[in-house]
Amino acid sequence: MAEKITPRLEDFSQWYQDVVVQARLADYSPVKGCMVIRPNGYSIWEQIQKDLDARIKATGARNAYFPMFIPESFIKKEAEHVEGFAPQLAVVTHAGGKKLEEALIVRPTSETIINSMFAKWVQSYRDLPLLINQWANVVRWEMRTRLFLRTTEFLWQEGHTCHATPEEAEEETQQMLKVYTDFAEETLAMPVIPGRKSESEKFAGALRTYSIEAMMQDKKALQAGTSHNLASNFAKAFDTKFLDKDGKQKLVHQTSWGVSTRLVGGVIMTHSDDKGLVLPPKLAGTHLVILPVLGKAANPAQILEKCDQLAAEIKGSNEARKLPYSISVLIDKDDTKQMGWKFHEYELLGIPLRMELGARDLEKGTIVLTRRDTGEKMFVPFAEVATKVATLLAEIQKGLLEKARAYRDQNTFKIDSYADFSQRIEKEGGFYVAPWCESRECEEKVKQETKATIRCLPLQSNYQPFEEGGACLVCQTKSKPRVRAIFARSY
């Protein structure tokens, strides 16, 4: 019945695709580069939305919705912006049976259309800061796509803010980077490195881009979220000005920040294994599946009744109330399916805990509880089940983060020899931390010769503390290197 999942060590890319398709998270669509997000995958996105939306609102931002069509002339108003996005645009030329006078671009991001409204809404310093967020679909035409990780259309949230001073804009940019960092670690159980992007990797139109970078199980980096300080670049293009307290008209200082459905791919590649999906409990739609083992049991009704009773106890326990979600329990009473099939299915779907209860268990007053993440099996007395389930869910959430962090740290190396680096990135993969002279030439050389890029210049002062100075990994210049860069191959 069941298809086989390619083991990670055999072919990581095929493993990923097998998990996504077999767990029915997403599917290929008949439209080139576009995916269908199936209910199992969309449910993960819904959990992400709910959790992150609350964090965004807690910063004072409010949700709004802007048109997905952008007049072509708007995209062209900011020079770097149009240069960066031009190759990826989808263009509506006809509508309502006629050729349009001006072509419309399907938004690849919304800085331009939003600035055209901000220019109207922002009049005075009293209107600032203006903090807006939008949950929407965007389109960037891509040649090579992968489910969740890179698709022509994807879902995301994009925040757009206006501030009175450059300092406030920078503060907002970094605040949102912190929100993403906390969210990734606390909710996705995905450890990330917040850092600044190099000039060549920054957003088209930004003064400065920050990102959070995660390590996947194949030791490649995934950019999991970005936060941009736009300075007044778009404000200039759209004349977004305010009357300041000193009576002068000034351009606003702006930021934008976003995460997308790509995070679902990141979660899969961080936690899952050769049996299928592994989900942190905060993202799981179902936390526990209860399997009554009826087989040849003389008392099936009693077993089923006990399952119902335990499910109710689990949901109503004091420990459960301490969790930031309601425990969702599925009791699979379908007796047309084999137990082996059920084990396989629920492991594939990544349900964090599985409980079995049969005739012998009922006699002994215990159940069998199995963790999806570690495979650990426990016999738990009825009276302790409710507390145990809630405690384990919290442990799994924490354990997944710790495991992923340990894996990343084991595969992150300080390095000073370019020759060593070139060999190791090819053989072992991983993150390589080294001084960098900040020249585009050195960055480009690394890219050409090793297929690695500068993922970021990490912000965390406590992340692998460095000695001062050191020579640039690439050109060995000693005069400039004030920064450390993380070099890695990436998605």
Added chain:
Amino acid sequence: MAEKITPRLEDFSQWYQDVVVQARLADYSPVKGCMVIRPNGYSIWEQIQKDLDARIKATGARNAYFPMFIPESFIKKEAEHVEGFAPQLAVVTHAGGKKLEEALIVRPTSETIINSMFAKWVQSYRDLPLLINQWANVVRWEMRTRLFLRTTEFLWQEGHTCHATPEEAEEETQQMLKVYTDFAEETLAMPVIPGRKSESEKFAGALRTYSIEAMMQDKKALQAGTSHNLASNFAKAFDTKFLDKDGKQKLVHQTSWGVSTRLVGGVIMTHSDDKGLVLPPKLAGTHLVILPVLGKAANPAQILEKCDQLAAEIKGSNEARKLPYSISVLIDKDDTKQMGWKFHEYELLGIPLRMELGARDLEKGTIVLTRRDTGEKMFVPFAEVATKVATLLAEIQKGLLEKARAYRDQNTFKIDSYADFSQRIEKEGGFYVAPWCESRECEEKVKQETKATIRCLPLQSNYQPFEEGGACLVCQTKSKPRVRAIFARSY
């Protein structure tokens, strides 16, 4: 400072626009026919989504996401479908810097793209029913647009289901009509008439369309939601088949159903008044605004402290816990704004309750509470405030529905003379209920001569009970009329 809202009786259409724009619910965008939903308006949509999403999930449907681009050839596969939508399509002809081999349509609705996936996912009767819902943006090119009510791009949810038998499909269609009816009345406080659409008004590609119809304050009808029995029309076009228990390959029977951001416009036109927005508490982002009256008070700190204390009591009261939402309280301590300005502003924004507390009130141990819907003012002792606020919120929710229902019933008339009808629809407006012979000629004559249409053939047997028989309102034929139709002008 404040702009004036045109009174409803002077110009209803201008009144509506004034409320929408001045309460900052939505704004015109630079893209023809597209609107910007501002935070105050989007917050209403978020409440709608949250409430309706739970009701949809309770029926067993799960959310998913399908590409917004549909290959042109797909749209053309169902003959009535393409005929109905062709004039409204937006077409992407170029992407990634090249002309596309096949043009892509921006979805006007998703039956076709979804069927292309259903055909792959549905194999056996075990896969049925398949119940999917999607929250998405859609585009229908419109000549004459109005904020929320009719825009080129709008947000909606669209459910799409597959069933094994025609009976199950019909049952699902009617079940969702019931979900929409309950949702409209219980949450939007908008009374609706569920009914069947005439042949000429049904969805392009459906066997049968049902809708809920509401009366606005100008006595025009608003179609507030639709539920379609698609039979096997799309299944035929996409070969969506399943292996039934009897070993035979059969076409699935399908439904689709949706409501959109148009509901926000409907809510506004149902409840609001010449002072601005009136919102049922279930849709309000803020339920109560507390205005400390500091003026020349000798003890401002004490007044502010009491406000904080009352706010905490209100949120934590036993009565509050009985409400299906958490009471959200705003304390406006801004002393740079005049009290008159604040009254005006919070009435405009539709906050259901306003509380004032000044030095005299503090002495007397009472506050002043004002209902937004009726304008009623009450003096409430401190000890009773928490209970009173929660009770009033429940009353307002109920009162708005009753008021709207009474208004609709007062403006709904049984009629048998076509001459009377033609005069009255022009002079008074309203809903006119009459027998109809079900001929397209009579329907078309009404439309041409009176600008009224058949809104629906009501389902509710208890809605204005009719005698059997009667002659068709238009042609006076007595042989056929088995149905009653509601004739009205509409949005």
